[in-house]
Amino acid sequence: MIELDDVAYSYGGGELLSEIKLDLQPGSFHFLTGPSGAGKTTLLKLCYGALVPTSGHARLFGKELRGMVRDDIAVARRRIGVVHQDCQFLDHLTVTENIALPLTVSGRDLLAESANLKELTQWVGLSNRADAKPPELSGGERQRAALARAVIMSPDVILADEPTGNVDWEMSQRLMRLLIELNRMGKTVMIATHDLALIRAAKSHVQARVLRISNRRLQLAGADL
Amino acid sequence: MRPDLSRIADVLAGDAQADRVVPPTGFTAWLTLFSAAAMAFLAVFALALSLATGRLADRWAGELAHSATVRISAPAGQLAAQTEAALKVLRTTEGVKSARALTDAEQRALLEPWFGPDLPVETLPIPRLVEVVETDEGFDAEGLRLRLAAEAPGAVLDDHTRWRRPLARAAARLRFLGWLSLGLIGGAMAAMITLAANAALAANSQVIGVLRLVGARDDYIARAFVRRFTLRALGGAAVGAGLGALAVLMLPEAQRAGTFLTGLGFRGWHWLWVLAVPVLAGLVAYAATRMAAFKRLREMP
Numbered sequence: 001m002i003e004l005d006d007v008a009y010s011y012g013g014g015e016l017l018s019e020i021k022l023d024l025q026p027g028s029f030h031f032l033t034g035p036s037g038a039g040k041t042t043l044l045k046l047c048y049g050a051l052v053p054t055s056g057h058a059r060l061f062g063k064e065l066r067g068m069v070r071d072d073i074a075v076a077r078r079r080i081g082v083v084h085q086d087c088q089f090l091d092h093l094t095v096t097e098n099i100a101l102p103l104t105v106s107g108r109d110l111l112a113e114s115a116n117l118k119e120l121t122q123w124v125g126l127s128n129r130a131d132a133k134p135p136e137l138s139g140g141e142r143q144r145a146a147l148a149r150a151v152i153m154s155p156d157v158i159l160a161d162e163p164t165g166n167v168d169w170e171m172s173q174r175l176m177r178l179l180i181e182l183n184r185m186g187k188t189v190m191i192a193t194h195d196l197a198l199i200r201a202a203k204s205h206v207q208a209r210v211l212r213i214s215n216r217r218l219q220l221a222g223a224d225l
Numbered sequence: 226m227r228p229d230l231s232r233i234a235d236v237l238a239g240d241a242q243a244d245r246v247v248p249p250t251g252f253t254a255w256l257t258l259f260s261a262a263a264m265a266f267l268a269v270f271a272l273a274l275s276l277a278t279g280r281l282a283d284r285w286a287g288e289l290a291h292s293a294t295v296r297i298s299a300p301a302g303q304l305a306a307q308t309e310a311a312l313k314v315l316r317t318t319e320g321v322k323s324a325r326a327l328t329d330a331e332q333r334a335l336l337e338p339w340f341g342p343d344l345p346v347e348t349l350p351i352p353r354l355v356e357v358v359e360t361d362e363g364f365d366a367e368g369l370r371l372r373l374a375a376e377a378p379g380a381v382l383d384d385h386t387r388w389r390r391p392l393a394r395a396a397a398r399l400r401f402l403g404w405l406s407l408g409l410i411g412g413a414m415a416a417m418i419t420l421a422a423n424a425a426l427a428a429n430s431q432v433i434g435v436l437r438l439v440g441a442r443d444d445y446i447a448r449a450f451v452r453r454f455t456l457r458a459l460g461g462a463a464v465g466a467g468l469g470a471l472a473v474l475m476l477p478e479a480q481r482a483g484t485f486l487t488g489l490g491f492r493g494w495h496w497l498w499v500l501a502v503p504v505l506a507g508l509v510a511y512a513a514t515r516m517a518a519f520k521r522l523r524e525m526p
Contacts, residue, residue: 050438050526071442078440088435092248104242105441149439 081150269469275403
């Protein structure tokens with residue numbers, strides 16, 4: 001689905017990532033870990049086409065990223081749900097409108113999707129906050145809304161960048177349960193996090209590969225994880 | 226850039242859901258509305274000027290072409306004989322449709338604006354004027370001058386060319402300046418709307434980032450901005466053009482001041498041009514915002 005083959009990425013004269021090999025197979029679950037500044041966000045951005053590798057090959061759904069025009073990338077992103085630590089909402093829209101944003105930009109009829117939208121809002125536990133504006137939400141509510149927005153188009157892949165970074169342990173467990181549930185539905189999930197306790201807790205519920213970025217390279221994490 | 230009518234129709238038809246994704250921006254909204262209204266107001270005046278000078282040029286050409294004047298200056302005792310001789314020459318000249326001497330009353334009326342009524346023209350050594358109307362083919366002015374010099378030495382032919390040419394040239398230049406002003410107004414409006422659109426795009430770079438993240442195509446993002454700016458320009462220009470038309474309507478009627486002046490304003494179907502001003506402003510805004518939006522989106526990572 002998403003494949004990085006011997007990918008390197010440089011910025012401002014310095015190489016941030018080197019010799020990256022990654023193949024996200026359908027239905028797989030990955031954790032991506034490493035210290036802050038190791039390049040986890042950069043790697044995720046390469047996975048959803050926000051960045052183009054300096055060298056090597058990145059393929060999104062079989063298409064070479066370097067050969068894709070902006071519109072191709074936009075279409076590919078409809079198959080990839082992205083959850084950011086800072087959520088990235090449009091603050092002038094309600095929670096429901098933000099969750100429905102991928103449907104809106106792809107020209108879907110929101111009326112026809114209203115049942116799906118309601119069900120999803122309920123699934124992430126935000127039914128009573130549907131008409132609130134994002135700045136009125138707590139950290140956990142924001143993350144759940146971001147997750148709902150990421151999955152509204154029923155994407156093949158879900159990429160989450162530190163989704164539990166701003167929430168307490170209980171909420172992070174709740175978010176993890178939602179992500180594991182999505183994986184059980186057949187979605188490919190990759191979560192970038194520096195929270196090793198979270199990974200350890202999740203591993204008892206899902207068969208996950210844990211990858212670590214160390215010294216610009218991607219490695220399979222040790223048995224301690 | 227050639228405007229695609231179906232795209233423009235799509236933009237105007239709009240999409241209520243898509244309209245909501247870009248937050249309203251007060252500063253650029255007012256800038257666009259105000260500049261479109263001001264430019265449309267000026268455009269109406271430039272248009273009125275162009276059309277009025279056009280009419281003026283046509284009128285001058287119409288009034289002065291195909292006509293000439295013979296002025297006969299002679300001692301009082303010879304004036305009637307020379308006038309008769311000149312008329313005889315004129316009636317036998319090819320290209321002259323008619324020729325007649327102006328009466329005293331007509332000459333008095335001509336001098337009235339300068340000397341007032343009751344001027345005793347009979348007692349003054351005023352030359353006799355002969356009005357000559359040409360056929361469509363016209364006459365040979367040089368040949369006529371030679372014949373008049375031989376038959377009526379006091380007769381001088383004025384075929385109006387001398388002062389018709391500079392008048393026609395001035396009118397044509399005024400008309401050109403009017404159209405040039407319209408072009409400059411359109412260009413200035415495009416520049417202002419481009420600036421406003423760029424400011425709006427820069428202020429909404431985070432919004433654009435989010436839209437791209439969720440799979441929006443650049444065309445979709447651009448359309449949200451283009452529609453907003455096109456409608457604002459259309460609305461502002463409609464108000465400006467309306468006020469401009471009202472101001473033109475309220476101008477004093479120059480026709481009363483003299484037959485040569487046609488007055489700054491619109492006549493008959495020329496009023497339809499006022500309706501075209503907001504439409505053209507909308508098209509200018511559409512093209513300017515679309516170009517600005519796509520340029521900006523291309524530059525964004």
